Amino acid sequence: MKTLTLLLAFLMAAGFAFAQDDYQNHEVETIFSNQRSNGGYGAFTIGYTQIDGRDAMVAGARGAFIFDHSFAIGVAGYGFVNDLEYHNYQSNPEDRFFLAGGYGGVFFEPIVGGTKPVHVSFPIVVGMGGISLVEHTNWDRDYYHDYQEYDTDLFFVFEPGVELEFNLTRFFRMAAYGSYRLTSDIELYDTNPDVLRGFNVGMTFKFGKF
Template sequence: MAKKNRKQKTIKQLKKMKKLTLLLILGFGVLMAMAQEESKNEEISTIFSKSRSNGGYGAISFSYTQLDGKDAFMMGARGSWIIDHSFAIGLGGCGFVNDLNHHHWMDNDLTYNLAGGYGGIYLEPIIGPRLPVHISFPVLFGVGGITNIANGNWENNWMFDNGNEDEFLIMEPAVELEFNMTRHMRLAGSFGYRFTSDIEMDNTNPDVLEGFNVGIVLKFGKF
């Protein structure tokens, strides 16, 4: 019975992610049309055409969010290939940790922090890339893992509880306001939201990872 319920829950989660993915695909169509608007009067070119300029970048990010109502820090990295200045595709990931007193056990000094990470593929339409200030819409599709880390002050060290962990699917759309600092460096302010499959851990809300995050992104490369 437990396996059947878990299977039904997984199917519902996949349907939810599928609906969100379809909405994002429709949104991508609109954004790509906007990104290509500036060159609509030019001759048709192919991916390998000499008139098309491709590039790439590497980026690091630092973000603030809340997990279960508690402050959390996130740090990420990604690398992407840029097609004709207006669309980027790449791989990346992010790690997170919070200072959550997740639950108490017999009122002793044992506390818990949520920690984990996720990664996957990035798709990123870029609007007005030649302007000094412009916007992009990166979306991450990926997988990740989360666990509780027990901090026993009476031992003054960290203990990993491998009996309280889970894996999840994630989709994270975001909007980034980018500033062209130099020809090879961009600084962006980022605002995003995490959609995940249910988290199944003791004393943990199923949607504990869902929520907004804000941060900064540093990008270096050929844009």
């Protein structure tokens, strides 16, 4: 755990350092102009992760202000569910239980080379969320399904990541991302406390003034 914490701290420090260096380099290139370019964007994200040893989907959105192509700050929110194998309920009744929830919070994004066609950024989400253990109460029926929350809990989340971003047009960017979701212990019936900790991979689509 200490090793992971140190690794995440190093990632954050490196991201801020690279963004600051990029900002300074940008200023050297435009020494005859005192103008600053600020903007903002909205984005939606879809990704893959594993939760409780099962395939899961993560989807969400975020909005941020961008300062001089080098740093963005805003809010972000995501939802998740590991109920991707619903067709197995008939053969394995235990699969009628699944996990679903969401989280969100403040969003920070150091950006390296933001004016370049291909560049990287280091998005970080700090916030909290909720998770539910859900049961298909009519799992044995072919055409009717009902859901019931079996147990719920709240958690804190810290999620650093890295994005490889492509400037497709002046107002649209697409990025491939990877992140690690670090949460406080989860207290749900018959569920591991670290069930939400893990890696995400996916795509982000951004629209705005960059």
